[in-house]
Amino acid sequence: MQNEEINSNDNEVKYVRTTAAFDCGGRCPLKFHVKNGKIIRVEGDDLVDDENQLRTCVKCRALRKYIYHPERLKYPLKRVGPKGEGKFKRISWDEALEEIAEKLKYTKEKYGNEAIFLPMSGGYLGAYHSPVVAMVRLFTHFGGYSTHHGNISSEGAVWATQAQYMSPFVGHSREDMLNSNLIILWGWNPARMNSGTDAIYNLVKAHEKGIKIISINPKYSDTDVVVADQWIPIIPGTDVAMMVAMANVMITENLHDQSFLDKYTVGFDKFKEYV
Ligand code: SF4
The missing domain is CATH 2.20.25 (N-terminal domain of TfIIb)
Structure with a gap:
C-alpha cells in the first residue's frame, strides 16, 4: 500500500x-x-x-x-520512593541501560542465571520480543534465564490442537463461520479485539444470515450486544464444569457421533465414565 x-x-x-x-x-x-x-x-x-x-x-x-494517553510511558523512569508509592524520576536511556546491566550482573553473580525471570510476549511486545528473537538471544548469551511454562495466552488451544491434529497451526478462515449451523463464543469478544482480522465482520454476517450465536461469558460484551442470540453469564472458573455438563447431556441423550469418536479418538470410554 x-x-x-x-x-x-x-x-x-x-x-x-x-x-x-x-x-x-x-x-x-x-x-x-x-x-x-x-x-x-x-x-x-x-x-x-x-x-x-x-x-x-x-x-x-x-x-x-x-x-496520546497522558500516562503513556515514553522514556525510562526510575522508582525513587518505596514500592507502591508511585514516585518516579526520569532518567536517560544510557542511565537505564547501565542500571539494568549492573543489576543483571549482580543477580547472576549472587543468585545465578535462574534468578533472572524473562517474561515474553503480550501487548505490543508480542511483535517485538517474540520468544525466538532478540531477548532470548541476548539472555542466552548471558548464560540463561527462567521464564514461564508454556504459552501465556493459548496453552490450552496449543495442546488440544496438537493432540487432535498433530500441529498447533490449524484453524479455519473467519469466512468459514458462515458455513456453521451454530456458533459458540466462549469467552470471546472480537468486537473489542478481533483475535484475527475480520472476526467480528464475519460474525455480523453470520448473524444476518440467521446462524444462531450463543455467548458464554461472565460479561455481556460489545460482541454479545451486536450478534448474540443467547448470552449465558457463566460464573468465572466454572467453564470446565459446564463443558463436562454439556458432554454429559450429549452422551446420555445419545447426541454424540460415535462412529467419528471410534475412528478418530482414543480414550472415549474413560471420558464417558468420568462424565
Ligand atoms: S485485530 Fe486488527 S484491529 Fe484489532 S487490535 Fe488486532 S490489528 Fe488491531
Missing part, C-alpha cells in the same frame, strides 16, 4: 498506511489521518470491496487514545 497526501480545507492532511503490532492475532490494515504531525483519525481498510474488507476492531480504531 502506498501513502498519499492531499490538501483538504487548506490544511494539509497526510494519510499514512500502517498496521498495529498488538499481540492479537491480526495485522489489520490501518489508515492514519495525520495533521501537523498528529494523528487526528484512524480508519480501517478502505478498499472498495464489500465482500473482502479487512475490518479493524475498536482496539485499533482507538489507537489515538493509546498513543
Whole structure:
C-alpha cells in the first residue's frame, strides 16, 4: 500500500498506511489521518470491496487514545520512593541501560542465571520480543534465564490442537463461520479485539444470515450486544464444569457421533465414565 497526501480545507492532511503490532492475532490494515504531525483519525481498510474488507476492531480504531494517553510511558523512569508509592524520576536511556546491566550482573553473580525471570510476549511486545528473537538471544548469551511454562495466552488451544491434529497451526478462515449451523463464543469478544482480522465482520454476517450465536461469558460484551442470540453469564472458573455438563447431556441423550469418536479418538470410554 502506498501513502498519499492531499490538501483538504487548506490544511494539509497526510494519510499514512500502517498496521498495529498488538499481540492479537491480526495485522489489520490501518489508515492514519495525520495533521501537523498528529494523528487526528484512524480508519480501517478502505478498499472498495464489500465482500473482502479487512475490518479493524475498536482496539485499533482507538489507537489515538493509546498513543496520546497522558500516562503513556515514553522514556525510562526510575522508582525513587518505596514500592507502591508511585514516585518516579526520569532518567536517560544510557542511565537505564547501565542500571539494568549492573543489576543483571549482580543477580547472576549472587543468585545465578535462574534468578533472572524473562517474561515474553503480550501487548505490543508480542511483535517485538517474540520468544525466538532478540531477548532470548541476548539472555542466552548471558548464560540463561527462567521464564514461564508454556504459552501465556493459548496453552490450552496449543495442546488440544496438537493432540487432535498433530500441529498447533490449524484453524479455519473467519469466512468459514458462515458455513456453521451454530456458533459458540466462549469467552470471546472480537468486537473489542478481533483475535484475527475480520472476526467480528464475519460474525455480523453470520448473524444476518440467521446462524444462531450463543455467548458464554461472565460479561455481556460489545460482541454479545451486536450478534448474540443467547448470552449465558457463566460464573468465572466454572467453564470446565459446564463443558463436562454439556458432554454429559450429549452422551446420555445419545447426541454424540460415535462412529467419528471410534475412528478418530482414543480414550472415549474413560471420558464417558468420568462424565
Ligand atoms: S485485530 Fe484489532 S487490535 Fe488486532 S490489528 Fe486488527 S484491529 Fe488491531
